[in-house]
Amino acid sequence: MSKIKFILNGNAVELDVVPTMRLLDVLRNNLGLTGPKEGCGEGECGACSVLVDHQLVNSCIMPAGNVAGHEVITIEGFNKQSRYKKLADTFARAGAVQCGFCTPGMILAAEALLNEVPHPDEQQIRQAISGNLCRCTGYSMIVKAIKMAAEEGGGLW
Ligand code: FES
Ligand code: FES
Known part of the structure; x- marks a missing residue:
């Protein structure tokens, strides 16, 4: 110990x-x-x-x-931040949450990306979530949700 x-x-x-x-x-x-x-x-x-x-x-x-x-x-810590609220909102609106098992990891992957690249293109988003598997959504709704957060996020990132 x-x-x-x-x-x-x-x-x-x-x-x-x-x-x-x-x-x-x-x-x-x-x-x-x-x-x-x-x-x-x-x-x-x-x-x-x-x-x-x-x-x-x-x-x-x-x-x-x-x-x-x-x-x-x-x-649990990130969900108190306004960046989380924006991502949770766009994930919900884009239909990017189905069973939810991958969602905490996906949201943190999105945060890690947007923290470094506030306006990523689709390839950068796909690359950023490439280590996070989702069995339900086929990824395109997750990519859309992250794109929406980047577009709507204003000064959050
Ligand atoms: S449980 Fe850690 S990467 Fe799968
Ligand atoms: S929503 Fe089910 S694994 Fe991604």
């Missing part, structure tokens, strides 16, 4: 964990944040996506010790 300190959804946290534990398990089991989902468990599906220093990360393959001193944002 070691003590790790990081910023989680805007708050400083300090935990005693085995640093090689998966960040996904620490978030879900130690911290009760169930927004990041376990899909493949192998870094292939993006269901477990979180932001670490604003970069999209698969928390199922990241050792918890790696986030010491960094900032982690899960969907």
Whole structure:
């Protein structure tokens, strides 16, 4: 066990964990944040996506010790921000949410993209969500939702 300190959804946290534990398990089991989902468990599906220093990360393959001193944002923290509200709105209007399993990861992938590229083209959007699998929507509604958020987002990004 070691003590790790990081910023989680805007708050400083300090935990005693085995640093090689998966960040996904620490978030879900130690911290009760169930927004990041376990899909493949192998870094292939993006269901477990979180932001670490604003970069999209698969928390199922990241050792918890790696986030010491960094900032982690899960969907539970992001959903308090106006950027989230815009994305949730366009995802709903574009029909980009069906079963919802991929949605937290997709929204964080969209945020990571728009944070760096506020007006992405379709290829950039498809590239940004290429690590996030969706079994339901065929992706085109998700691409549309992200495009709508970029167009309507004004100064949000
Ligand atoms: S559960 Fe982490 S990438 Fe699939
Ligand atoms: S909405 Fe079902 S997996 Fe994407």
